[in-house]
Amino acid sequence: MNQELNVVVMPNGSLQLEWNITEELIDKSTCLLQEEIHQRYTADENDWLLFIGFCDKQIALSSSLNFWRKFAGDFTRKLSMTPELSNLRHNVNVPAEPDELRQHLESAPVMIGSEYLSNEVLKSVWDGMNKAFSRAIQSYAGTVEEFIQTCRPGMHLVGRVFFHLVENKDGDLPFAFLATYSTRLDRLGKSKHLPLKHALQEYGKNSHELLKLLVTVHRAAGRSIWIANLLESGELFHPMAWTAKEAFMFLKEVPIYETSGILCRIPNWWKASASGATLKISMGDTQPSYVGMDAILNFTPKICLGDAEMTRSEARQLLEESEGLAFIKNRWVVADPEKLKQVLDAYEKAEMLMKEDGISLKDALRFQLNPEKFLSLHAEDGAIRVENGQWLESVVQKLLHPEKITRAELDSGFKADLRPYQQKGLAWLYFLHSLRFGACLADDMGLGKTVQLLGFLNALKIGGKKPEGASLLVIPASLLANWVSEIQRFFPLLNYYVAHPEAHHSKTVEAKGEKALNAFDLVITTYSLVQKYEWLQSYSWAYVILDEAQAIKNPGAKQTRIVKKLSARNRIVLTGTPIENRLSDLWSLFDFLNPGLLGTSKEFSDFAKKIKNDSSGYLRLRKIISPYILRRMKTDKSVISDLPEKVEMKTYAALSKKQVALYQDLVSQIQKTIEQAEGIQRKGLILASIMKFKQICNHSDQYLGAGEFEEKNSGKFERLREICETIYEKREKALIFTQFKEMTEPLGEFLKSIFGRPGLLLHGSIPVGKRKGLINKFQSGEYVPFMVLSLKAGGVGLNLTEANHVIHFDRWWNPAVENQATDRAFRIGQKKNVMVHKFLTRGTIEEKIDLMLEDKSRLSNEVVAATGENWITEMKTEELMELFRLEIRN
Numbered sequence: 007m008n009q010e011l012n013v014v015v016m017p018n019g020s021l022q023l024e025w026n027i028t029e030e031l032i033d034k035s036t037c038l039l040q041e042e043i044h045q046r047y048t049a050d051e052n053d054w055l056l057f058i059g060f061c062d063k064q065i066a067l068s069s070s071l072n073f074w075r076k077f078a079g080d081f082t083r084k085l086s087m088t089p090e091l092s093n094l095r096h097n098v099n100v101p102a103e104p105d106e107l108r109q110h111l112e113s114a115p116v117m118i119g120s121e122y123l124s125n126e127v128l129k130s131v132w133d134g135m136n137k138a139f140s141r142a143i144q145s146y147a148g149t150v151e152e153f154i155q156t157c158r159p160g161m162h163l164v165g166r167v168f169f170h171l172v173e174n175k176d177g178d179l180p181f182a183f184l185a186t187y188s189t190r191l192d193r194l195g196k197s198k199h200l201p202l203k204h205a206l207q208e209y210g211k212n213s214h215e216l217l218k219l220l221v222t223v224h225r226a227a228g229r230s231i232w233i234a235n236l237l238e239s240g241e242l243f244h245p246m247a248w249t250a251k252e253a254f255m256f257l258k259e260v261p262i263y264e265t266s267g268i269l270c271r272i273p274n275w276w277k278a279s280a281s282g283a284t285l286k287i288s289m290g291d292t293q294p295s296y297v298g299m300d301a302i303l304n305f306t307p308k309i310c311l312g313d314a315e316m317t318r319s320e321a322r323q324l325l326e327e328s329e330g331l332a333f334i335k336n337r338w339v340v341a342d343p344e345k346l347k348q349v350l351d352a353y354e355k356a357e358m359l360m361k362e363d364g365i366s367l368k369d370a371l372r373f374q375l376n377p378e379k380f381l382s383l384h385a386e387d388g389a390i391r392v393e394n395g396q397w398l399e400s401v402v403q404k405l406l407h408p409e410k411i412t413r414a415e416l417d418s419g420f421k422a423d424l425r426p427y428q429q430k431g432l433a434w435l436y437f438l439h440s441l442r443f444g445a446c447l448a449d450d451m452g453l454g455k456t457v458q459l460l461g462f463l464n465a466l467k468i469g470g471k472k473p474e475g476a477s478l479l480v481i482p483a484s485l486l487a488n489w490v491s492e493i494q495r496f497f498p499l500l501n502y503y504v505a506h507p508e509a510h511h512s513k514t515v516e517a518k519g520e521k522a523l524n525a526f527d528l529v530i531t532t533y534s535l536v537q538k539y540e541w542l543q544s545y546s547w548a549y550v551i552l553d554e555a556q557a558i559k560n561p562g563a564k565q566t567r568i569v570k571k572l573s574a575r576n577r578i579v580l581t582g583t584p585i586e587n588r589l590s591d592l593w594s595l596f597d598f599l600n601p602g603l604l605g606t607s608k609e610f611s612d613f614a615k616k617i618k619n620d621s622s623g624y625l626r627l628r629k630i631i632s633p634y635i636l637r638r639m640k641t642d643k644s645v646i647s648d649l650p651e652k653v654e655m656k657t658y659a660a661l662s663k664k665q666v667a668l669y670q671d672l673v674s675q676i677q678k679t680i681e682q683a684e685g686i687q688r689k690g691l692i693l694a695s696i697m698k699f700k701q702i703c704n705h706s707d708q709y710l711g712a713g714e715f716e717e718k719n720s721g722k723f724e725r726l727r728e729i730c731e732t733i734y735e736k737r738e739k740a741l742i743f744t745q746f747k748e749m750t751e752p753l754g755e756f757l758k759s760i761f762g763r764p765g766l767l768l769h770g771s772i773p774v775g776k777r778k779g780l781i782n783k784f785q786s787g788e789y790v791p792f793m794v795l796s797l798k799a800g801g802v803g804l805n806l807t808e809a810n811h812v813i814h815f816d817r818w819w820n821p822a823v824e825n826q827a828t829d830r831a832f833r834i835g836q837k838k839n840v841m842v843h844k845f846l847t848r849g850t851i852e853e854k855i856d857l858m859l860e861d862k863s864r865l866s867n868e869v870v871a872a873t874g875e876n877w878i879t880e881m882k883t884e885e886l887m888e889l890f891r892l893e894i895r896n
Contacts, residue, residue, distance in 0.1 A: 008032045011040040013070040015119030016737050017810070017838075019127040021055070021074070022789060023047045024118075028068075035065050043071070051787075055131065056082070056138040060157040069618050070117035076621070077110055077128070081135045082157075087164045087269060089188065090197070092150045096140040102132040113621030119737060120586040121639060162267040165222035168199065169263060170271045171248075171256060173338065179247035180333065183256065187219060203243040222267035229262050250338075254330025275312075275338055282340035283321075284310050285352045285390045287377075289370045290398025298442035299368040299600055303398065307356035309349055312339035321350055348389050355381040368602050370398075371630050375604065376613055388622070401441065405633035408434040419499040420464040422457045425648040427638055431458040434636050435578070436465050444577040444599035446555070448637035451582035451732050452653045452841040453645065456489065459551065459580060460497045463527060473548035473575060476503075476526040480569060481553040483532040484724035487658035487848035489553075490530075505531040505539060508660075508894070520545060533557050537568050547574040554728060555579035558598055559591040561607060570598050583735045585635065589614045592631065600634060640810075640839040652828065654842040656856070657729070657813075659721035661847055661892075664706045669850065669892050672698055677887055689879040692886065696851065696878060699890065701746070703847040704816050708749060715752040722815060722845050723756060729813065729843060730760045730792070737789060738810040743827050745797040745818055747771070753794045753815065765792035768804075777804075784808055797827055806830045813843045819855050849893035 010028040013021055023044055032040075039061065047054040058071070059078030067075060084100050085091070091098055107128045114123055146153050151163050166188045174182040185202040209216035217224075223242070227234040232255060236242040248256070260270050286308045294301040309316045314334045316324070324332060325346050332341040359365060359381075365373070370392075373380045377390040394402055404410045408430040416432075424432065431447060435458065438445040449455050466473065481489060486506060493500055503526045523529065523545055536542050550572045552558065558566040577599050585595060593610045596603050604610050617623025638645045640653075661669060676695050683691050698709060705720040707713030717723045726742075733740050742753055747769045754767050766780050784790050785808050793806065797818055812828045828842050846852045855878075881889065 009040075010068045011044055011071055012068050013074050013117060014737060015117065015122045015127065016789065017119075017122055018787075019122060019124075019130060020787060021131065022051075022737075023054075026068075033066070036067065039065050039067070040071075052134060053138045053142065056135050056142065057157070059135065060154075060161070069115040072618065073110075073113075073115050073117070073621075077131070078135060080106065080110075081132060082161075085139060086154060086161055086267075087264065089164060089166075089269065091163055095150060096144045098139070099136055100132075100139075102129055107132075112625045115617070115621075115624050116586050116589045116592065116627075118584075118587045118735070121584050121637070121736075162222070162225065162265070164269050165267045166219055167202065167222050168269045168271060169256075171253060171273065173273065174247060176247060178249070180250060180338075181248040181253040183246045183248055183253075185223075185242050201243075201245070206243060226263050226266035226268055229266065230259050232256065232259060233263070249329065250331040250333075251329035254340075258330075273338065276340065282311070282342060282388070283346040283349045284388065285349045285356065286310050287356060287373070287390070287392045288395045289365065289373070289392065290367070291395030293397045294367075297440070299366065299603070301367045302364040303367055303370050303395070304364050305356075305360060305370065305395070307353055307360065309353055311341060311346075312337065314339070318350065318353060321346060321353075325350065345389055352377075352381050352390055367398075368600070371603055372605055375626055375630050376609075379609075379613075402633050404437060405434065408437075408636065411437045414461070414465040415468055416461060416464050417468055419467075420461060420497055422461065422496040424457065424461060425454070427645045427648050428454050428458050428461070431455075431636060431638070432461040432465065435459070435462040438634070439466070439576065442576055443634060444579075446579045446581070446585065446595065446599055446635045448581050448583075448585055448635055450637070450639045450736075451729070452655060453638060453640065453649075455580045455582065456492045456553075457496055459578070460493065460500070462578075463500060464497055467527065474524075475546060475548045476523050476529050477549035477551060478536075478542065478545075478547045478572065478574070479528055479530045479551045479553065480533055480536050481530065482557065482724075482728060483534065484659060484721060484728060485553060486530065486532070487660045487721075491656070491658050491848070500528060501526050502528040502530060505529055505535060505542065533565050533569070536572070537565060543568065543572060545573070547572065549576050549578060550574040551578045551580070552598070553580045554583075555581040555595060555598075556583045556591065556731075559588075559594050561590070561594040561597065566594060566598075570601075582732045585637075587735060592627075596631060596634075603630070640841070646839065649839055652840050652842055654844065657725055657843045657845050658853075659725040659845060659847050661703070661721050661850065662706065662719050664719045665702055665721065665847075666892065668702050668706055668709055669699070672702065673887075673890050673892065676890060680883055680886065692879045695890070699851045700816055703850055703852050704744070704746070704749060705752070708746065708752070715756065717756065721847060725845065726753075726756070726813070726815070727760055729811075730757060733811055734761050734791060736810075737791075739784070739790065739808050740792045740811040740813055741806055741809045741830060742792060742794045742813045742815055743797050743824075744794065744815045746816065747796045749815070750794045750796055757792050757794070761791040763789075763791065765790060765794065767794050769796035770798060781806065795827075795830075797823065804830045807838075809840070810838050811841045811843065813845065815845050817844065817846070817852055817856070819859065821859065851889055854889050854893075 008028050008030060009025045010030070010032065012024050012026050014024050016022055025044075043054055043058055043061075046057050055074065055078045058075045059080075059082035061075055063075070063079065066072075081100060085098070088094070088098055088100060104125070107125050110128055111123065111125060114120065143150060143153055154161050154163060168186045168188070170184045170186060172182050174180050186199045187202055187205050188197045188199055190197065205216060205219055209219065223233065223237060227237050233242070257272060257276050260272060263270055287305055288308070289305040290303040291306065292304055294303055309318065309321045311321075311324070311332065311334055324341055325343060328341045328343050328346065330340070330342060331338055369380075374392040377392055381390070411430070411433040413429060414433045414436040431449065435445055435447065439462070447455050447458060449458075463477070479489070483506075486504065490504065493502060529542075531539065531542060550569075552569065558569050560566055579595060579599055585592060589610075593604050593607065597607075605613070613623065617627070640646065640649065672695070676691075680688065680691060701709040704722060705715055707715045707719065713719075715723075717727065730740065742757070744750060744753065750767045750769050754765060758764050766784055768777060768780055772780070780793070781804060784793050784806055793809075809830075812830075814824055814827070818824050824844075828840070844856075846856055878886070878889070
């Protein structure tokens with residue numbers, strides 16, 4: 007079993023290290039380095055990044071750890087290149103350049119917590135490395151040079167010698183070179199730059215000091231024949247005029263000089279990646295005759311040198327005459343002969359493709375992902391740049407910015423009042439429908455993906471826009487109750503059919519075939535039943551819609567293969583789980599959504615291996631998939647203003663078969679005894695029965711008082727897993743309230759299996775003195791994913807604002823008590839939007855009392871608050887039995 011060390015970005019922007027199982031072989035050097043990194047992280051969470059910045063770049067690491075090694079490596083490189091670092095010591099502050107931070111952000115790989123990564127997070131990490139170095143050097147007795155050498159042997163501080171290259175107005179010798187050195191700091195802490203020849207005069211009688219000054223030059227001369235010759239001839243000590251060829255030779259060796267400790271001042275155009283030869287391919291300038299992934303786009307290849315376009319003949323002529331640099335349109339550009347030849351080869355291949363009457367949109371997007379493979383050639387990074395043409399870019403911009411899309415129309419049959427961001431989501435779905443593209447609605451949990459999808463189905467029906475045939479919704483079995491409830495609440499006129507053996511329909515649609523299905527707008531089934539019912543697989547659906555689409559993340563699973571074979575004119579997936587956590591999940595999702603967009607499994611696997619050390623690949627990948635993914639987070643500025651500070655939602659669960667049997671048996675028992683009971687005896691019987699119903703609704707084993715508390719025997723446990731899996735993927739925290747102390751331990755063990763680590767339990771038996779320690783641990787920076795609290799012990803006096811989610815596993819049926827518990831997370835100082843999940847089992851006393859609490863005309867909160875559950879004992883026997891009776895609906 008191989009373990010790979012990964013970096014996780016937490017919701018607050020901090021970084022944590024986690025071990026993950028991997029199928030890849032890990033060599034010994036990687037194992038040793040991972041162990042040392044983890045040991046340093048465990049010892050001090052602040053200093054490990056500084057350590058990996060000095061680590062050997064040749065030792066393979068996970069893509070996430072490799073990204074942070076590169077980021078930290080940039081810091082240590084700039085640190086070592088800081089002038090006068092030996093004198094500055096702990097007072098140094100290595101600046102983080104905004105452009106460099108942006109480039110790092112764009113090149114970030116897929117990793118857990120990608121969505122939390124931002125310029126602000128990178129800046130904070132950079133500042134942390136400044137502080138880490140300051141602490142380390144303050145406690146180090148030796149010189150800065152010695153400290154750097156202990157961290158990374160062979161790494162050198164920048165010396166006092168500088169190389170300068172500037173443009174010269176002389177046509178034959180268009181560049182000027184000068185070597186300078188900085189004088190010692192004066193009393194004001196300032197130094198001057200003087201031509202290097204002055205050092206011969208200053209240190210003429212002190213050869214030791216001269217050699218000390220020139221140590222970086224001698225180091226560079228050992229690696230560069232060019233500098234060795236200039237040093238030996240003495241030319242290095244004098245200004246020189248150079249040809250373009252000489253300047254090109256110098257510029258290519260700049261990395262050698264800088265790692266030797268010489269700072270180089272060179273023209274900005276050399277640093278700009280766009281300054282060299284590139285093949286620019288523009289795709290989709292004009293709108294195709296029809297839409298969809300098979301739409302044929304026009305495309306135009308162009309040879310560019312910097313910003314200047316060139317014909318093929320001009321490029322060939324330049325290739326013959328090139329000295330590495332070319333002066334075009336009053337500016338110097340890089341004309342590297344090798345790269346120019348690659349661009350010419352790519353241009354000819356692209357021209358051949360152009361003669362084949364265009365390229366499909368799917369192939370155009372795959373081209374952007376891996377242009378070198380598409381053109382069957384090997385080219386340097388950046389040699390081929392694929393851009394969207396005018397029409398395609400206008401489409402992409404609308405998809406990336408839904409506020410630019412015209413609002414979708416809804417009719418009076420749709421009962422929800424959509425928030426502004428939900429209206430944009432609906433418009434986005436409808437726009438993708440008009441283009442015949444698959445859509446991934448990946449909004450954060452609690453932002454209303456279900457209601458947006460129902461709005462979309464309503465918009466399709468208006469004015470005969472509904473596609474021919476029914477659409478299929480595939481969901482986890484535990485979500486059936488939730489979907490049915492949301493449909494009845496928000497779109498009661500939707501003609502739907504639940505393809506499930508427990509739906510108890512009066513007619514069997516599957517026996518009547520295709521015509522019967524055509525009468526419905528939506529057929530709802532589960533991931534397991536779509537494998538079982540062949541009639542679902544043989545029908546040609548208008549849409550296939552997947553909820554909790556992470557169910558198909560394993561491309562080799564039978565469930566995934568069957569779902570992908572379903573025939574549909576278009577597809578939508580809904581998921582609240584971050585989809586940029588793992589590359590393999592991304593491929594499987596898009597293989598369903600827009601098949602072929604990311605190539606075959608093997609092609610994508612090869613691409614994934616390649617981009618592990620090619621940061622530009624992640625940018626290309628995001629550019630391709632981003633238009634088809636809409637993910638808004640609770641913390642987004644465009645969303646947070648639309649949300650209340652507490653988002654409360656009802657979470658429905660269906661009883662398991664065992665729970666149904668126990669529930670119905672208890673109803674039968676009560677019916678026989680309640681009519682004979684009177685007064686206090688009747689009241690006691692009712693209250694005891696309510697307690698038993700609550701226990702059955704929680705878990706059959708709680709009612710029976712024994713058992714392993716298996717997930718399959720509780721609908722609530724199944725729903726809890728789905729919610730907490732998403733919470734874990736986002737590394738958020740949750741409070742789980744139950745009114746039963748005996749449920750805290752089974753819940754804690756079950757949640758431990760989901761989060762892969764223990765949480766905390768707080769109930770009445772925990773001594774008051776220990777409770778503060780539990781609270782402090784939950785509130786700390788350590789990732790403690792959950793706390794299970796008994797409602798009485800955890801309902802008052804606690805401040806648990808680290809929680810993003812509050813889950814009421816069972817109901818107190820007193821809104822005041824529940825709100826008081828919720829406010830443990832939602833307190834003064836809470837900076838997060840809190841999601842409140844109130845669990846209800848469908849058709850049971852839980853759901854019925856919840857409906858009564860909502861109906862203010864039947865029951866007031868004041869009565870409930872004053873009497874607890876005693877008001878139920880005052881009900882007539884007929885009303886009481888109706889309340890207790892299990893109601894099984896379609």
